[in-house]
Amino acid sequence: MIDVRSFTVGPVQENCFIVRAEDSDKAVIVDPGDEADRLLRAVQALDIKTVEAILITHTHFDHIGAVAPVAKATNAPVYCPELETQVLANIMDYVPWPGFGPFESYEADHTVKGGEQLKLAGLQFEVLATPGHSPGHVTYALRDDQALFSGDVLFQGSVGRVDLPGGDWPMLLSSIEALLDSFPPETTVHPGHMGITTLGRERTTNPFLRELAAG
DSSP states (O other), X not given: OEEEEEEEETTTTEEEEEEEETTOSEEEEEOOOSOHHHHHHHHHHTTOOEEEEEEOSOOOHHHHTTHHHHHHHXXXXXXXXXXXXXXXXXXXXXXXXXXXXXXXXXXXXXXXOSSOEEEETTEEEEEEEOOSSSTTOEEEEEGGGTEEEEETSEETTEEOOOOSXXXXXXXXXXXXXXXXXXXXXXXXXXXXXXXXXXXHHHHHHOGGGHHHHHO
């Protein structure tokens, strides 16, 4: 069993997740996008002694804005998509709109591109390449627990936008199709925005996936 805590942070209302095995004092943090102090207080309140890793799905600013302060406070290594490390290392150069930040840049400790198996905090994370919303986007899967941390690939009733640099609609659709084909419908999707859902619900109700249904 896993214990997943969701924290909606920052002006863009991004979902950050603290993930651990049930009753464990070790955890990982997925996409700490903002409000570092709040996330660190949550770690303490949950009696988590060790944050074993910070996992990044992609490097849009709303998903990485708190990486540097959280990493420094916890000494957790940061896993970043290989194609997007330059964004993490130069965050403010990639913030497309005024009024956000300032955010602190960070040099990734490890890179991922899909295909890796990461044993962290007693959990086995499978890294899946899911580009389309961004070039190096990855999804983190806990296959045994039927859980996905999908970043901005798939949402409840929606999908990631493709009008930002590197966005690609056919590629995004292909990434979503791969998830639908690789995991059972009851798999829980913990997305980067909006509410938690399941693959089965999105296959049958998500209007953006009609192309897949038609196929």
